[in-house]
Amino acid sequence: MRKTRIGKALNELIAERRGEAAAPERLAMGRKMADSDGPDVFAVDISRIRVLTGLNILAESIIKAIIDRSVFGRSDILIEQSVDPDLQPEFYQAGVSSLAFTTRLTVIEDLPQFYTAIGFQIRYMLNAIQNDAVFRVLLPETGEPLRGILFPFHREDDSDLTGFFYLLEYVPSGRFLRITLESVEDSRLRMTRIPHVVVESIDLIHTRVDIPGAAAMLAQGLLESCIHQKWNYTATAAHVEDLIHFLRKAGLSDLEVLSFSWPAEFRKETLSTPKSVLYGRIIRILYLLGDSAVTAQLLRSMVVKLKDDGCCCFLDLSQRNRCLNLSFILPREKTALEEYLKRMPAVLETSASGPEVFRDVRVLLVHHLTSEVLGLLQAMVDMGARQVETLWVKYAGVVEPAYKEVMLSLPEKIFRFRGVTPVVDADGFRNRFLLSEEFTPPEDLQALAALLRENPCGFLDAMRKAAGHLLFKAVIACRNEGGKLVIIEDGGYIAPVANRLCLEGRTVKEAARFFGFPESELSGEELGAPFGSWIRDALIGTVEHTRNGYDALLGVMREFRSLAFPALSIAVSDFKVNRESGDVVYSCLNGVENIMNGTGFSLSERTALVLGAQGALGRKAMRILGDRLGTGRLFGVDIVTPPSPPEWTYAADLLSLPPEALTTIDLVLGLIGVSICTPDWIERLILSTTRRDIFFASGSTKTAEFAHLTDWISASMRDPRPTLGGLPLVLSLSEIYDPKTGVHQGRSVLLSVGEKKVRLHLLADLMPVNFLYYGVPSETMNHVMNELLKISVELVRRHKAGSPLPQTLLALDHEISFADRGTP
Incomplete structure (x- = not known):
């Protein structure tokens, strides 16, 4: 029997010397689990990955022991680590009650420079045991031969610098797992004598995370x-x-x-x-x-x-x-842009009636990020638009993941999306706005990104600069590649300014400097040209959505008695004034009430002041709040005198409000578009009020109702010794979050003046509060967006037909109407 074993060993040595020894089986980690499940589906069976709880704990214990022994030991290392049946139950039940790690002194002499690497290697091996193929080789079922697992990191890990390899063997008689570390430089393991499987395609990446x-x-x-x-x-x-x-x-x-x-x-x-x-x-x-x-x-x-x-x-x-x-269970459902268009039947019908209207036309759209605007984008592309560049008007809140999912799946050649994002300024209170990176990659707008980083801008200024850069880019593209441009916007960010620059006779260079656009992207000939003639070569005209933009254009036209190009608007259309305005107000008040309820307050307990009480939105707000609060707890301010004495208290300005108003007002709703709350009035309000909490909310896209209030708070925070009414003033900031969703809803400022404490709640950071939630419902916006699309179509059609609209301000249902309401 002894001779037989010796003879077998000699034969194996001779076969090894001749290169005739059988090659060990090789195991490619993970790859054998893959198969095909269709042309676009890569299927993997993960059921064979075993979950062995607590192996990460075991790995860290061994790694620590190896490092300790390599530092303080003076001989070969032998480490025994027990497997805890409570911490590693599956491993223990598989028959492993301990681990034994062994290596020679000549190997561990190099360990100090490889502590991190050996940690990754130990973690990798113990993780690999959870692979079904490795597990079955290492811990075979009864009757199957025992084989070790060889992990040749020196050969299979492309990033390896250690030269280490490991052999894992299970010893049933001792119920332990032996881990032997060797170095390729002086290995004493004769692997041809040890039945084993070699692991291929080692990738240590997943050992770097818990x-x-x-x-x-x-x-x-x-x-x-x-x-x-x-x-x-x-x-x-x-x-x-x-x-x-x-x-x-x-x-x-x-x-x-x-x-x-x-x-x-x-x-x-x-x-x-x-x-x-x-x-x-x-x-x-x-x-x-x-x-x-x-x-x-x-x-x-x-x-x-x-x-x-x-x-x-x-x-x-x-x-x-x-x-x-x-x-x-099921593949992810993907929403296409067309789905948003289908929700607006009127817009869909208009888009189907003119499939070639926008051919060779680029659209610069400045608008709010809503599902209805996404549908409008699809409508314009269906009508032939060459490219739609969108600058989102995003005041606060988060971008809905579903919207971002759709936008970032669209081809950049046709659809591009931009935006600005708020960051807290150096004073810790006021927001400044930077170019957003969550939409189209901003590589082509690096000059704009740098401009906004280096020059702090509020929302309006940042949007205006961004719109100016996009305007220049679009005009340059039209001049170089052909085609025309239409601007469609919500809020008067670019059209009033562009008109003024043209009518003042500014040069392209002066206009570029106004917006901070790099002159290097323009030729010397272009820089010296009149901005008006340069832009008219490309721009057909503009279309405005809001009253703010309409009023700004009207101001330019009254000053210069004309505009530089046609400007159409739906701001004062019958539908917007008489129908949509009510939904806008309900949307604003819904936002206010949601935030109040989340913080434990009730709208019904407030005494309200509406700024801009005689506007289209203001009149609706007064009617709704009057029913809710009662006329005795409602005040309105507007430079426009009511046609007949209202039931609620009216004032032509804040100083004309009755004295009792300052003591009780605790909700200020801005629908006026300009800042009229001066620092003096703000201080009077705080000193006079008997309320502990005062809420401020904006419902205007102008974002300027409370500019004075923002400046006053910011200045007080920067002042090392602020005072109010001759007394020391202490300010403390806190955030407002939705208690259910965690969404940021604004900020609160606690003012302490002597013994008096008043907390100012700045809802939505004083940006339009309705856009924190759902805005105006799609049923209403279907008609509004249809007006916007139809009036844009009319602008382009008239230009292409050779009878362009006049260079003036044309309002829907006033200077211009649709065929189904009369001849345009």
């Missing part, structure tokens, strides 16, 4: 969302920073958010099964996301289908690879 911890956090988030009857859950770097960083390193370099979604079936299953089931699904998904083959398929715009026991999860990238979508 996957079990991230999985637990995500599973808790999904579970809470299911409990609250939600159908989605979103995680950003604020929730799982290390995981997002890991996924970026794994190949998803632009990733910003994980978006989970599910149908009712998944919610029911999640709530009726132990939490460990959901945790197991999430951790298996996260382990697989470190596989370069999976990330490569995602980056090729493939859908990755992860098959788990009784469930599946569909993965895909969207928003230009910024969002990783994980949809359980």
